[in-house]
Amino acid sequence: MMRSRPLAAAGTALLALAGLLALSACSGDAAAHSPRADGRLHVTASFYPLQFITQRIGGDAVRVSSLTRPGAEPHDLELTPRDVAHLQDSDLVVYLSGFQPAVDDGIAAAGPPATFDAAPSADLNLTFTPIEDGAKKQNEAGSTDPHFWLDPVRLSAVATALEASMARLRPDDAPAFARNLTALRAELAALDADYRRGLSACANPDLVTSHNAFGYLAQRYDLRQVPITGLSPEAEPQPRELADVVDFVEANHVRTIYYETLVSPAVAETVARETGAAAAVLDPIEGLTAESAGTTYFEVMRANLANLRHGQPCR
Incomplete structure (x- = not known):
């Protein structure tokens, strides 16, 4: 469920x-x-x-x-x-x-x-x-x-x-x-073709996200999602869970921790600070705001692709 x-x-x-x-x-x-x-x-x-x-x-x-x-x-x-x-x-x-x-x-x-x-x-x-x-x-x-x-x-x-x-x-x-x-x-x-081309040659397939929202995107484009929190974007990770993510980021040389627009970036920024990784937006497009990187689904999806290509990084 x-x-x-x-x-x-x-x-x-x-x-x-x-x-x-x-x-x-x-x-x-x-x-x-x-x-x-x-x-x-x-x-x-x-x-x-x-x-x-x-x-x-x-x-x-x-x-x-x-x-x-x-x-x-x-x-x-x-x-x-x-x-x-x-x-x-x-x-x-x-x-x-x-x-x-x-x-x-x-x-x-x-x-x-x-x-x-x-x-x-x-x-x-x-x-x-x-x-x-x-x-x-x-x-x-x-x-x-x-x-x-x-x-x-x-x-x-x-x-x-x-x-x-x-x-x-x-x-x-x-x-x-x-x-x-x-x-x-x-x-x-x-859009699917752009994602396939854009994510076909990335240095790191591990997608560390603040919210467990990107499983289908990861599945489609051969990435692996490692969420800091679960299906609830407001959930606070337990200290052991946070430590697991920090260990994973360091062991797998993850360069970018992704946060989203509708909830606080504090947890993602904590992991980034602890590991020396960068923090960047990956929008789950559950709703649009003035902070969204576009005014339509397609615009925000393409902004996500640009951030993924930079953050993973991809050739």
Whole structure:
């Protein structure tokens, strides 16, 4: 299972709201299935990467909002009653089951007319297995890595499945959705090719990251991720775990420790300071902020590639 955390307060609010939503289900369903005043498909995405591909596929025919506000950590999302009511009023909710427990609970309470779960088409086949000579986080062993979007090939597969769901809901817009998907898949294929070329000859394949978010990227491009913390980006490593990482960095001549934009870089900077390595950003693209190295998924992914090429380093 992916990471979960206590949501008692949010769960109580959702249960209370569920009764109110049930009373309005008939009128709510009718409104959701009737044509919108603006003529567009109203979609709620749970966090930025899903919002991005939905907007790219839908173009002008969709109106997309995100449950995770810019700058917020999606792992920690909690929903307000208004958020849950918004789910019920959406034509389609796009989410990743297990990644944000509050969203799973909100969907169950709201019962939106249509949902798309990215998990099946993302092929989430990586579980957290502490490596023998790196950080040992046994409390997360066996947890599923949800960060599929950092692998452009997986993101392309999810986009293909999402387009099919959107086309079923809006047959008249299906030709436009198909054209937009073709363009998006071509860009993702080009990004994958850039990563393959850019990371094909690196001096060190060991990717030491502050957050266990880059497993699919590492798997795709023949790198090995050694995370300082686990699937939770706010988790504080135990002294033994931190010592393991320091030992690993020194033994394997790792030159760069990567941190991210939405959480404190303190842990990564500590390891860098202890080992004489450099510290650099590697963005998991869970959300965009003013500090992000770009304004779109593609821009930030290419900034990540540049940082990887410099940090590993690669010819």
